[in-house]
Amino acid sequence: MADSIVPGAKIDKIAKIMRLKQKRAGFIGGDNPWIYPSSTSRKGVYVINNISSMPLKDDAISQIAYTISAIKEEMNEPANESYAEVDPGKCAFCYTCWRVCPHAAMSPDYETEEPVMKNLNEACFACGICVSVCPAGAITIKGGLEDKLKEEDSLSNSLKILCCENSARIALQKLKDKHSNDFDKIDISAVSSGGKIKVAEIIFLLRQYKKELVAVWMDDACKHFDGNKRAYRQVARACELLKAAGLDPNRVQYVKLSHAMTRVMADTISEIL
Ligand code: SF4
Ligand code: SF4
Structure with missing residues (x-):
């Protein structure tokens, strides 16, 4: 939670680490510093902001309270049923899926003997974009309709x-x-x-x-x-x-x-x- 989000090196760093989109002025999520309640392009990552040039007023506090309750509600939703799964035996670690995923749900895994890409299930929307671009055919959508139909x-x-x-x-x-x-x-x-x-x-x-x-x-x-x-x-x-x-x-x-x-x-x- 940031009580004052203004463009600058700190925000640039956060945006880089989280791979969040910055607009021209440098704000995360848009040119408007008012982001109530604000979710970023990354599932489960939120920015809560108040107007930097103004002291926190009662209405701002109630808006932040509202934002937190909205986030809590979202967190109580059941975990993703569908997500992309990378077959480590096939992954060529080419970073293509990592580049195209609109939700930053692919992440390099260096824990394995040979580095491979892995899916962050909680962040994945199971949109299938990565499946269509993976040159190694290493990605499948698990828990989706196809999977269920395969339970024939x-x-x-x-x-x-x-x-x-x-x-x-x-x-x-x-x-x-x-x-x-x-x-x-x-x-x-x-x-x-x-x-x-x-x-x-x-x-x-x-x-x-x-x-x-x-x-x-x-x-x-x-x-x-x-x-x-x-x-x-x-x-x-x-x-x-x-x-x-x-x-x-x-x-x-x-x-x-x-x-x-x-x-x-x-x-x-x-x-x-
Ligand atoms: S696009 Fe396919 S081969 Fe390339 S890193 Fe992703 S899963 Fe691995
Ligand atoms: S299915 Fe969509 S959201 Fe999930 S990792 Fe692939 S591109 Fe990202």
């Missing part, structure tokens, strides 16, 4: 079916009436139109289900005109995302059928399972 083996062999209420839902009900035992590990959600199915939902559900099937009306039968086509585009996008993440794109599948096509539905389900 821990999922039960379950299937989620997102279906159109006017077509696939009816076909599924007919099947379920006849073979209810086979539906133990199948969870069904109906939507009024395939157009309501979104890629984010498809991906999110994969944290819980091993496979997903999107089942909608056949072309030209959809009363929402192109709801089935919109659903298809979302499935295709979800598959692309899975592929890009190095995961099995076949975890999400798509079928078009009418309410009468129970055979097609049964075959599709048994193929997926």
Whole structure:
């Protein structure tokens, strides 16, 4: 906490050590010396300031109290779930990630036999910039969606079916009436139109289900005109995302059928399972 932050050698030194951004006048965080409450570009590093040319007044004290309570609140937030992780076996110690990280979350580690870069988890925003520039492919984002989706083996062999209420839902009900035992590990959600199915939902559900099937009306039968086509585009996008993440794109599948096509539905389900 600095009760008087004015440009000068001391501030320059702090800025250099903390790798904080200085503006033209030399202030940390901006040209304006009033920084209430102020966080710097580095996560968890704050500057609390009062006007240097004025004595500390009651309102300034209350503002500082407010700032401290805001910081306390932020400190009580749970630790980062996602962060970049450097594989020391691959790191070429080229400093590229250190240079590009907007949050100064990479730090050289000289404790190891060969120096390598390490991630300061608490400061990392898991933005992935370092991943995209690392020439050695040494950085991965841990604890993110990809990691969670990779826990596929821990999922039960379950299937989620997102279906159109006017077509696939009816076909599924007919099947379920006849073979209810086979539906133990199948969870069904109906939507009024395939157009309501979104890629984010498809991906999110994969944290819980091993496979997903999107089942909608056949072309030209959809009363929402192109709801089935919109659903298809979302499935295709979800598959692309899975592929890009190095995961099995076949975890999400798509079928078009009418309410009468129970055979097609049964075959599709048994193929997926
Ligand atoms: S960019 Fe990659 S190789 Fe270079 S220091 Fe960072 S982790 Fe190591
Ligand atoms: S993921 Fe983003 S915040 Fe974290 S170390 Fe890489 S560049 Fe910095």
